[in-house]
Amino acid sequence: MDLLDFARGPAMQVAIYVFLTGSLWRLFGILLLQRKPDYSELRKTGKLRAALKVIWNRAFTAPEFRMATRYTRIVGYTLHFGLFVTVFLFVPHIVFFKGLIGIDWPGLPNNVIFFVGVITVGVGIAILIRRMTHPVLRLISNFDDYFSWFVTMLPVITGLIMPIRFGIRWETLLAIHILSVALLLIWLPFGKLAHVFLLIASRGTTGAIIERRGART
Amino acid sequence: MSSIDEITSPVPYVRGNVEPILHEVVHALDRLLKEQEPTIIDLASLPFAPGELETLESYLGSGELTAELEALGPSQIRETAYPGVWWLDHRNTDGEVVGRYLEITRIPEILMSQDADITAGRARLGENLEGFESGRSNGADA
């Protein structure tokens, strides 16, 4: 079995199982925790509606904070948008997902994906530099922050190298790319990257709580 | 075009390979004129899309001179509509293509009579002449 067979086969299988098990572990581990009893009076009743509303509107910075957060906001959105496009709108990836979940959707031309990928890496580096130079961020950043950055950027970088080659054989680059994705999948449920699914639970809970208290959602 | 042709002949990607080759031919012609250096392009080494080779051939067309060579199968050596640009088509005795070249030169080497053949032919002619001589001296009719 060569490196590519290993990457496409056992490595990816283990990664998907760990991802599935880990994600459900964390999700249920949090959802099944004891809720703090609310001793105050119920102000408003639309908890579910508020939960859904907050899941949506927390994606947009409140007007009061827009100026102060503009760097993080612009860079963060660009990064997430770039990741979305490169991961979900590149046809070989779409084919990968179709093999997993059976759903298909149209993609974009390769050169568009490459262009967006380059921007994503650029923004990713900008984010890292900010984390390492900003006085507060530097103090509070831990292993999770840096390692999550690494496992997120590595697939993008290895994916960009594939069409460039640098003289390396394509199937070797593909194997490395797939292994980097396997690493991402294994780490994702256990660090801050779990926000990809925990986000919904946490925002929804916040929305329900503040709605109950009658605050603005 | 019949419907079968429509299915089996997708739109030829004309810009793909034909244009760069024509550019190469132009540069080769410059080299021929300035430095007297010929150029040979092996068309078998290039990945043509379906229809591209035919497009190239019809684009270059035919000129004043076409030579048919019969050696280990038929070959056609044809000057295209662009003087100095020759299209060589080599086939074996089954008619299968075994070589296709573009030669940018004053005359392809294979058209010229070869030393080994000239030597062998001269020897043959000499023998035949000796045969005439001995025939005459043997009293055969002049």
Add this chain to the structure above:
Amino acid sequence: MKYTPSLGDILQARGVSRRGFLKYCAATTSLLALPPTMVPRIANALEQARRPSVIWLSFQECTGCTESLTRSSSPTLEGLIFDSISLDYHHTLQAASGEAAEAARHAAMEENMGNYLVLVDGSIPLGNPGFSTIAGISNYDMLMETVKGAAAVVAIGSCASFGGIPGADPNPTGAVSVKDLITDKPVINVPGCPPIPMVITAVLSQYLTFGQLPELDHLGRPVAFYGQTIHDRCYRRPFYEQGLFAETFDDEGARKGWCLFRLGCKGPITYNACATMKWNGGTSFPIEAGHPCLGCSEPGFWDKGGFYNPVSTTDIGSGVALAGAAAAGVAIGAAAAAMSRRRQKKTIQEG
């Protein structure tokens, strides 16, 4: 010392003109994927080349490689390669059989000790010598005996190069490749299922012309023919780049000749000359005919997850296993939450 005619002598004796010889050299140069400027050098080398003795051994094979090769040429032009070699043993093609044939093989080996070429097609079963025998001799024994005095061994086809179809999972005969067994002689792998016939003749021509083995890659394949992937030379590559793919066979995209990546084409990971040299005398190749590349010149191509599964897919295992993993996740999560609740209760109790 026995007079061995050179190729030049043979051609002259057959009345082939110098022009004919030049045509042959041009075809050979093209075949060897060498630049046309090499023709004079090839002509010079071929004129003086001596006919090597060739012993062809067929083991666990389907005879496709021999078929491919004998289809490749008319007897007069590229087939000259076979006039230029002395094929002293080929148990499928030769007239003799049984003991007479084996005697011919031994005679050729003795006469040309140290100089003959051994061509092998088919894999060698190690599970049981009786799985594949010729004249009662097991493949393994025949191979080891015959290569003793060989100058080089050429493994023709994916079976001889990598184990091929007999070696595919679960490999019931214990099939191995030539390279697995021969470590003290140079081995050239010419894989493919079958290999492009012109590649086979070109490798032989190269040995005949230069008297040495071509440059080989890490899998022992001649770089001249196996140095590029199909993907890199495929005429449908622009469609790949533009994101235009055929989704099913004979759909609109397929009729327009779009890329076959989504239909499982292994072109990106397959090294062969199909996209440039093509098949049937340069007529076409699988992708041009509308079928995705199978990757037949790569090791283990039968076991790469399916011919119609794209290169970027993975096999995620059974639904039961996935359900089990999901259940395990929920269980661990529930257990973690239960532990947390118990601790909380304890803290409250302890005030």
